[in-house]
Amino acid sequence: MRTPSLYSQDDPISAALKPSPMETEAERTSRLYTEAEAKRVSEQIDDDLREERERLKKKKGDVKLLLLGQAESGKSTLQKQFQLMYKPTSMDQERASWTAVIYFNVVHSLKHILATLEAWDDTLDEDAEAQPTSTDDSQSIIPKKARGNGIADQPSPSTSLLTGSIIQGSPSSLMPSEAGGSHSHSMKEGGALQIANLRRRLSPLVAADAQLADRLSGGISVSGSGKGGVFVRSGWQARTIENALGRIKQKRPSAESEKKTREIEPQEPQDPLVQDVGRMLELSVQDIRELWHHPTVKGLIAKRKLKLDEWSEFFLKNITRVASPDYVPSIDDILHARIQTMGVAEHIFDVNIHGKSVTWHLFDVGGARGQRHSWVPYFDDANAIIFVAPVSAFDQYLEEDPRTNRIDDSLQLFTQICSNALLKNVHLVLFLNKTDLLKAKLDTGLKVRKYITSFGDRSNDYETVVQYFRAHFLQVHRRNNENRRVLYTHFTSVVDTKATQRIIGNVRDSIFRGYLQSAALV
Ligand SMILES: Nc1nc2c(ncn2[C@@H]2O[C@H](COP(=O)(O)OP(=O)(O)OP(=O)(O)O)[C@@H](O)[C@H]2O)c(=O)[nH]1
């Protein structure tokens, strides 16, 4: 079918918009580009409206599943596993947008490492090493530069929800030192000099932190985003690319050079900022490796003066691959990438079970305290909840409130969910998550009782610890269970695709049984 002409002979407005007969070749190319863009936007709006109509038509029998839990618990990672299982091609389409997130994770980690080193004068604090290791260790976690200012990196104890138990806010630096031996004075100075040089060489890369954050958040900053993380709203992947393209378009000097650019552009649009950071990473890879393996960095980590998030460690360990010029994020990389969710992001999947296709709406919420108010409107017609609690977080404190132990916060939040009247008939699933990290922490010798006094003299092995945490969540559920509903509990590591997909299948079946009963279909 012939596309109708934009410039009808009879219409005076069209006549006014008609291209001038004097139009140059460059003007013509530019006009055609603008017209094509307008047509694309108009068609996109039509598609969105059609999709919305379809959605409203189908919505009645749909399953609505909420992913709830504190920040960093693993909700979005679990959502990615659902996406992998039920919409794998969409994950492939998003790969390019994850490069920006992963570069941001790397650059931000470097910034954090260098800032911590600076606070410790780029050396290991030998005075602290000489301190006894069995009494109060609060002094040794205060960076040299902060001492005497009354700044203590130590939360005060917080009262747990659990009767008779106090979860203490007493972080430790009593890890056995892995740094090994004492450094001579000249070695110490040599180490500090190496770090100073690395800091200088890495400074252009670290300076890209703010630009990447701006690109990902679309310029929106959220107060209380803690470690300087970035919050993103639903649909950020497409917007990141569009923001970048918008900026490219403004920069393009002429239609001729635009044509050339398009000829060499691969299908997927490239963000020049991400390309620049990629090039800097490629040039800096040896420096990053040197910093990551530097004895002072390793020593500060061992003494818990430098605390790195799991994603920082993951990408720094894989830096050679991530910094390679033809880097494309793998699924495993995407599962480890960290970006904070803002508000509530809806994801829709068609789930087939027993020959019947049902539309599932998965709501992935922002878990930080400042985001939790946005959950309530979704409680009304929810069918099921997966509550995600990171059990590895027993030695960590909330970004939003550094006095609150993260397990304590999870238990408080779980109490609110279990006791909420709007949710009293909702199918309830509990994921005790990050079990891989819990195992790793216990393997390093970290003692649970240092942070959770009620743990007492129990054995510090994995099985005892997870069962102890599970018992506390079950207790919360029991005390808030007038309807006598079942709580389905799973020990998970949602970065492990095989294990998580098996659990998702299991959860899907149990939710579906409840769904069929409530829909009176059986
Ligand atoms: N090793 C490991 N890492 C995990 C696990 N679950 C999540 N992570 C990582 O933890 C980080 C935070 O996970 P997210 O899924 O972004 O957390 P969230 O609950 O969505 O956080 P908010 O959006 O801030 O509420 C990511 O870097 C994940 O890769 C796990 O079981 N094991």
Ligand SMILES: [Mg+2]
């Ligand atoms: Mg999230």
